[in-house]
Amino acid sequence: MIETLQLPVLGITLSVFVVLVIAAFAGGAFGAALGALPAFCFTGFMVIAGEAAAFAGAELAGSITGSVAFGPVFGPHVSFAGGAAAAAYAARESEMGAGFDYHNAKAITFALGTEPSHLVVGGLFGVVGMLITQFSAALALPWDPIAVSVTLGALLHRVVLGYSIVGPIAGDGILDMSPFERGEKREAGTVAGDADKAGEERFAVEPWLPHQYEWSGVALIGLVGGALGGYIWLQTGSYFLGFGISAASLTFLNLGVEKIPVTHHITLPGSTAGAAVVASDPAASGLVVVVVATVFGIYGALLGEVWQRVFYAHGDTHWDPPAAAITIATFTVALLYIVGVFPGSAWVPALGV
Structure with a gap:
């Protein structure tokens, strides 16, 4: 019965859905074990191979x-999102120990190993990421279903784990990076949702x-x-090979090569x-x-920068600027197709248009 029972919204059988849930839990836990960024580097390698x-x-x-x-192995909505959520949980419980310059919840290069609670959190958020992606794709919503899942998953782990959504604003407004340039510090543990210890x-x-x-760079x-x-x-006719090369190049960043x-x-x-x-x-x-x-390359770069200044720079956890930028940029591509400016939308769903 389970082999043939259909889930109409997702367009798959219950059996396939159960397999995806199990695989996504394993993929999210694996992302936590490796660390979010190392797992994403493997995404790049596998895209290049594929x-x-x-x-x-x-x-x-x-x-x-x-x-x-x-998919559930190295899909960013599963392994990267699971790793980022597990880092946020581990830092919240003072179990991170990454020695990161920022809040440890942002230490996405750090492998969390085999601590059961970290793996479980990574696995659960891997399942959440899979569900968001599956629903977005099944409804043909007009954006990258994986990128929107990574973006929403990061919002969810901030809310669920009690972190501030934006964080305290310093300087002359939310886009101002000059306090960092001046080396300004603030006392941690004094703002609601701040997971650092008081006095640090x-x-x-x-x-x-x-x-x-x-901005210029x-x-x-x-x-x-x-x-x-x-x-x-x-x-090559490949939509994703450039993405794969970019993702794989982050191996060097993860290994500590400066300015990658x-x-x-x-x-x-x-x-x-x-x-x-x-039209492809x-x-x-x-x-x-x-x-x-x-x-659109410039557009994606600037979108990522705006996102990081609003949702990363003041907060405690990693809310991925590239995923948000890809979500907005692919939505723009779909919108330009829907209104007739572009003759196609490439691989981006467009509400069945």
């Missing part, structure tokens, strides 16, 4: 990208990437990454918009593709 296999015509290529890289000091403002927050890396994302799509830029929220909007503007026809004008990809 897209390279697809380009070569391998039979199982779609399963590598769709079921492993973007922390930076008054904590930029997501100390080497990547000035952010815009320029957006131009570079967007152009490359569009070019990669032109040459984060670009997956740049290359993916670039390749997606570049493909959408020519690689034979169309390459110049149009690269120009539009460049514009």
Whole structure:
């Protein structure tokens, strides 16, 4: 009976749903064990493997990208989101010990190992991430279903674990990074939702990437990454290969190489918009593709920067700026298709239009 019973909203059988729940719990726990960022680096490696296999015509290529890289094993909505939530929980319980310069709940490079409570939290948030993604995809909501799941999952772990949604604002407004530049500190443990111990000091403002927050540099890396994302799509027909390269490059950031830029929220909007503007026809004008990809690369970069200044820099946990930027950028692509500006929406769902 369970093998054939359908879940109409999701369009899958109950048996498949149960398998997804079990796999997502395991994937979220695995993300917690490895650490959120190391798990995401593996997402990049698997995307590269899957897209390279697809380009070569391998039979199982779609399963590598769709079921492993973007599925319950290394899908960011499962493994990364589970790892980030587990870090927030471990820091809340003073069990992190990452020695991170910021609040330890933001230490997404830190592997949490095999502590059962950390694995359970990671697993539960992995299941939540899978559910949000499945519902978003089944309803053809007009954005990247994985990115929106990572974004909403981070909001949920802040609320559930008692963290402030934004945090105390320092300086001359929510977008002001100058307190960090001046090295200003604030006493921790004095604000509702602040999980640090009273009496400790922390930076008054904590930029997501100390080497990547000035507007000019952010815009320029957006131009570079967007152009490359569009070019990669032109040459390979892959929407996701640029994203995979960007994600895999974060291995070096995780290993401590300084000033490695984060670009997956740049290359993916670039390749997606570049493909959408020519209705995913690689034979169309390459110049149009690269120009539009460049514009959307800059757009994705600036969206990520605005998000980090509002929801990361003042808060305690990792609320992923790239996931939010990809959500908004892909929504923009879908909207431009829905209103008739773009002839296609590439891979982005568009409410069945």
